[in-house]
Amino acid sequence: MLVNASGAERECSGCSSRAFIADSEEYWNEESWEDDDPGAAGCPCGSEEFEAAVAFTLGGDGSVRWVTVGLRCIKDGFCGTYADWKIGYSPTEHLLTMV
16 A cells, blocks of 8 residues: 555555555646655554555535545554545545545
8 A cells, every 4th residue: 555645545465456545546646745755554563464444524515525544454453544635625426436
């Protein structure tokens, strides 16, 4: 999993296919990164293999306002929030299926 303040890109440990989470692909470029280049998520134990979960914070009108990526280390079970970013546009319904 590659993460930064702009988003996250996941890689399947079984088949190595890659996919962006939510709207990450739209901001996955050097202009958006500024001083926050993506880096591999890592567990304190040294492992870089995780189970991933994506949470959405919804506004009163049901639109997505925040995307949060949580990871659980396969080796030792350590859990943490590895990326989260604010969504400042509408409509946002499409993001709910882009995990």
